[in-house]
Amino acid sequence: MKLEHIGIAVKSLGVSDELFAKLLGKESYKKETVEREGVVTSFYETGESKIELLEASNPESPISKFIDKKGEGIHHLAFGVENIYDEVKRLKNEGFQFISEEPKEGADNKLVVFLHPKSTNGVLVELCQEKS
Numbered sequence: 001m002k003l004e005h006i007g008i009a010v011k012s013l014g015v016s017d018e019l020f021a022k023l024l025g026k027e028s029y030k031k032e033t034v035e036r037e038g039v040v041t042s043f044y045e046t047g048e049s050k051i052e053l054l055e056a057s058n059p060e061s062p063i064s065k066f067i068d069k070k071g072e073g074i075h076h077l078a079f080g081v082e083n084i085y086d087e088v089k090r091l092k093n094e095g096f097q098f099i100s101e102e103p104k105e106g107a108d109n110k111l112v113v114f115l116h117p118k119s120t121n122g123v124l125v126e127l128c129q130e131k132s
């Protein structure tokens with residue numbers, strides 16, 4: 001597995017895109033809404049891994065809930081895998097708990113699934129696989 005991206009929950013993409021562009025010295029290369037996840041995303045290239053800024057697209061979004069509880073900050077780590085179905089099977093056998101075991105369409109042309117933070121030391125983990 002390799003670290004594909006780090007997801008950061010932000011209140012306002014308008015504000016945070018300006019901040020991260022200044023910080024990283026480059027503009028976001030892609031903005032994409034993933035309505036099923038309740039997010040608007042903005043991606044930055046940072047070497048082999050990316051930064052994904054996440055703004056809530058509706059009040060029931062996991063991002064709204066997260067920000068209400070914990071404030072803005074690191075929301076999840078996403079690991080890129082070759083075969084997401086094999087990895088779900090492997091990690092299930094290892095005793096990890098998935099939020100939903102069925103990979104769904106995420107941002108950036110990927111299939112994604114999430115492990116529950118309760119089974120991963122309090123860190124929300126996403127697995128993602130490039131769609132062919």
Ligand SMILES: C[C@@H](C(=O)O)C(=O)SCCNC(=O)CCNC(=O)[C@H](O)C(C)(C)COP(=O)(O)OP(=O)(O)OC[C@H]1O[C@@H](n2cnc3c(N)ncnc32)[C@H](O)[C@@H]1OP(=O)(O)O
Pocket residue numbers: 007034037039041052054062063065066069075076078099105106107108110112114116117122123124126
């Ligand atoms: C588009 C895509 C992509 O990259 O392609 C994305 O990334 S989409 C990214 C947005 N989508 C997602 O996050 C989808 C997966 N997330 C979820 O299904 C949810 O957010 C859960 C992780 C199941 C939490 O939902 P739930 O309704 O249970 O919320 P809750 O506030 O009651 O939280 C239950 C417990 O989990 C903790 N918790 C919640 N969100 C957390 C997070 N991001 N990291 C670590 N812990 C977290 C809470 O503090 C709480 O712990 P205590 O019980 O100790 O208080």
Ligand SMILES: [Co+2]
Pocket residue numbers: 005007052076078126
């Ligand atoms: Co993500």
